[in-house]
Amino acid sequence: MKTKVDPETCIGCGLCPSIAPDIYEMGDDGKAFAKEPEVSPSQEDAAQEAADGCPVDAIEIE
Ligand code: F3S
Structure with missing residues (x-):
């Protein structure tokens, strides 16, 4: 599974790093980003929950 955050769409609500802090982080611009584009199997549920x-x-998963 891969994930990324569209910075144009993210409004900086902060939900994704609170749900999945190992995957998403807030940048200095106030937008979230994926620390690693590749999501490990143990993190997939958290990534999906954040995206949902x-x-x-703003969160893409493939
Ligand atoms: Fe942004 Fe959505 Fe995360 S608005 S901070 S990508 S939950």
Whole structure:
């Protein structure tokens, strides 16, 4: 599984790093980013939960 955050869409709500701190982090610009684009199997549920919970659908998963 791979993930990334679209910085144009992210409104900086902070949900994704609170759900999945091992994957997402807030940048200095106030937008979230994926620390590692490759999500390990043990983190997949957290990544999916963050993507589902993002209020503006800024998180892509493939
Ligand atoms: Fe941004 Fe969505 Fe995360 S708005 S901070 S990508 S939950």
